[in-house]
Amino acid sequence: MKHIKTLNTKKLSNTVKKGGCGECQTSCQSACKTSCTVGNQSCENKSK
Amino acid sequence: MIHQYKKNGYNIVLDVNSGAVHVVDDLSYDLIEECDNRLKAISKEPSTDVKGISNPFWSLINKEEIVESFCKSDKYSGTDKSEIQEALDEIDELVNDEELFTVDRYENHIEAYKDRENVVKALCLHIAHDCNLACRYCFAGKGEYQGEKELMSFEVGKKAIDFLVANSGVRRNLEVDFFGGEPLMNFEVVKELVSYARSIEEANNKHFRFTLTTNGVLLSDEIMEYLNDNMDNVVLSIDGRPDVHNRMRPFPNGSSSYDLIIDKFVKFAKLRGQEKYYVRGTFTHNNLDFSKDVLHLADLGFKQVSVEPVVAEPSEDYALREEDLPILYKEYESLAKEMVRRCGTDEDFNFFHFMIDLEGGPCVYKRLSGCGSGTEYLAVTPHGDLYPCHQFVGNEDFLMGNVDAGITKTEIRDKFKSCNVYAKKECKDCFAKFYCSGGCAANSYNYAGDILGSYEIGCKLQKERIEDAIMIQAATQ
Numbered sequence: 001m002k003h004i005k006t007l008n009t010k011k012l013s014n015t016v017k018k019g020g021c022g023e024c025q026t027s028c029q030s031a032c033k034t035s036c037t038v039g040n041q042s043c044e045n046k047s048k
Numbered sequence: 049m050i051h052q053y054k055k056n057g058y059n060i061v062l063d064v065n066s067g068a069v070h071v072v073d074d075l076s077y078d079l080i081e082e083c084d085n086r087l088k089a090i091s092k093e094p095s096t097d098v099k100g101i102s103n104p105f106w107s108l109i110n111k112e113e114i115v116e117s118f119c120k121s122d123k124y125s126g127t128d129k130s131e132i133q134e135a136l137d138e139i140d141e142l143v144n145d146e147e148l149f150t151v152d153r154y155e156n157h158i159e160a161y162k163d164r165e166n167v168v169k170a171l172c173l174h175i176a177h178d179c180n181l182a183c184r185y186c187f188a189g190k191g192e193y194q195g196e197k198e199l200m201s202f203e204v205g206k207k208a209i210d211f212l213v214a215n216s217g218v219r220r221n222l223e224v225d226f227f228g229g230e231p232l233m234n235f236e237v238v239k240e241l242v243s244y245a246r247s248i249e250e251a252n253n254k255h256f257r258f259t260l261t262t263n264g265v266l267l268s269d270e271i272m273e274y275l276n277d278n279m280d281n282v283v284l285s286i287d288g289r290p291d292v293h294n295r296m297r298p299f300p301n302g303s304s305s306y307d308l309i310i311d312k313f314v315k316f317a318k319l320r321g322q323e324k325y326y327v328r329g330t331f332t333h334n335n336l337d338f339s340k341d342v343l344h345l346a347d348l349g350f351k352q353v354s355v356e357p358v359v360a361e362p363s364e365d366y367a368l369r370e371e372d373l374p375i376l377y378k379e380y381e382s383l384a385k386e387m388v389r390r391c392g393t394d395e396d397f398n399f400f401h402f403m404i405d406l407e408g409g410p411c412v413y414k415r416l417s418g419c420g421s422g423t424e425y426l427a428v429t430p431h432g433d434l435y436p437c438h439q440f441v442g443n444e445d446f447l448m449g450n451v452d453a454g455i456t457k458t459e460i461r462d463k464f465k466s467c468n469v470y471a472k473k474e475c476k477d478c479f480a481k482f483y484c485s486g487g488c489a490a491n492s493y494n495y496a497g498d499i500l501g502s503y504e505i506g507c508k509l510q511k512e513r514i515e516d517a518i519m520i521q522a523a524t525q
Binding site: 018024044 | 065066067068069070072075076100101134135138139141142146147150153154157161164167169170172221223225227257261328354356400405406408409410411413414415420421424425437438518521522525
């Protein structure tokens with residue numbers, strides 16, 4: 001595309017089918033302890 | 049639903065429901081805004097044409113009319129009609145690929161999500177309700193959480209780990225965070241518990257990941273070596289510049305703590321290979337210019353930095369206020385620009401609140417549910433009592449049970465289980481909902497009196513951080 005550059009190729013909607021395994025890190029364990037940040041976490045389900 | 053904004057010379061369009069992030073030129077930016085306005089005008093009527101997340105009203109948009117109106121506009125009268133048509137064709141392609149103007153269908157999954165199995169996968173072990181510092185902003189009330197000074201015994205810790213294993217279902221990866229107070233004041237029990245947990249991993253098909261948070265006062269070479277061998281993550285508490293740090297993190301006698309810890313933290317981070325740790329600070333009303341604290345830490349060589357807004361009663365003199373927000377927005381933005389400048393150089397570093405995983409980020413279910421407090425994540429006091437998270441410890445209204453009896457007040461768990469972005473009215477139309485997942489339940493409770501409420505200042509800062517984080521991605525990809 002000439003006018004638009006899309007930064008990501010994976011769609012959130014596709015994770016409805018294979019997501020929810022729960023193996024991912026609990027948000028507060030990483031650093032925050034006083035705020036909730038989820039979007040920065042990585043999925044651990046490699047088949048997704 | 050889309051969110052579009054301009055920052056640092058980039059035109060950015062987020063498609064909230066697909067998670068797609070687009071960097072667009074000025075013409076496309078204006079066309080998308082025009083299309084969005086037209087879609088909003090049409091889509092007031094509910095659609096019955098439910099198919100995927102594609103926008104059911106897109107076919108009703110008169111594209112030829114949009115091209116004509118742009119050709120006649122002052123801004124684009126000198127632009128070739130074919131150029132405008134080309135940009136609109138690209139927008140049309142994204143809509144057809146479900147990457148723009150998508151609609152929210154995830155709410156349909158909420159009922160199944162609420163019925164999920166009760167699984168605990170992470171514990172915050174309050175290994176010591178005692179501290180050798182007297183930080184002014186400490187939500188633990190100088191380490192004791194409104195209670196008595198107390199250290200967790202090995203027996204209580206062992207029961208907590210057994211409780212975690214017994215309640216973790218088929219989850220393999222379990223997390224245990226040694227927290228306080230100051231965990232190193234009870235370090236022998238930390239070591240015993242790590243050994244115990246490792247000894248039961250294989251038989252139970254579990255893998256433990258340990259984290260320890262410390263203020264560094266008792267950190268020694270021997271302890272560093274142990275932590276490097278055994279902790280998946282360490283959180284090193286330091287606020288930034290010496291005067292900022294010393295003001296809020298003094299010893300109980302009022303003396304400064306910065307000089308005692310800084311060299312140890314620098315050494316420790318190097319020993320860890322600059323990975324799997326955070327230097328973690330708190331900024332308050334007293335250091336609204338917190339970007340200088342972040343850069344102070346980065347300039348000392350720390351590569352993993354987290355400096356976060358204080359959580360405090362509004363009556364405290366160091367609490368953040370609504371009028372601080374414009375200053376804080378500028379601070380975050382200038383920090384983001386500086387990080388773009390440093391990207392790829394030796395001065396490069398990670399800032400926790402700007403980290404965003406656009407490719408391999410969490411699934412929808414994780415984004416709906418947030419941190420998991422009160423359900424997947426619980427805090428255990430030195431006495432063995434269970435609370436929804438460390439922030440609720442000491443508030444008897446949230447005492448859920450103990451490591452002997454398990455969760456006895458299931459109504460507390462059920463309330464936390466029902467907490468999701470669709471249960472919070474402020475989240476429904478917010479572009480940030482799938483990044484922050486409704487925010488921190490404790491913040492909501494402290495400010496709105498209900499975990500289903502929201503903390504407005506926190507939300508506004510969160511939105512600024514997300515915009516900056518995505519700008520960094522746009523600038524560095």
